[in-house]
Amino acid sequence: MIQGLYETHIQVRDLAKSVAFYTEVLGLRVAHRDPTRPIVFLWIGTGKDYMLGLWQEETNFQPRH
Numbered sequence: 001m002i003q004g005l006y007e008t009h010i011q012v013r014d015l016a017k018s019v020a021f022y023t024e025v026l027g028l029r030v031a032h033r034d035p036t037r038p039i040v041f042l043w044i045g046t047g048k049d050y051m052l053g054l055w056q057e058e059t060n061f062q063p064r065h
Contacts, residue, residue: 007051015040015056028052 012018015038022028028042031051038056 005050007053009053009055011057012054013056013058015054018054018056022052022054 010018019030019040019042022042023030028044030040031043031048032041034040038058040054042052042054044050044052
């Protein structure tokens, strides 16, 4: 039985626009930017209990929602 979820990832087409949306509109906070890959991790909520990873995929983007 699943008791909780710490981290999940979303594939995005435009990382900069997605980060702006999740931080400016939804209020998430940047936890880490990877300088070697197009990925940003965001904290969800007030603590450091939940995380969202945004991955930019340029060549094989598959919309899921």
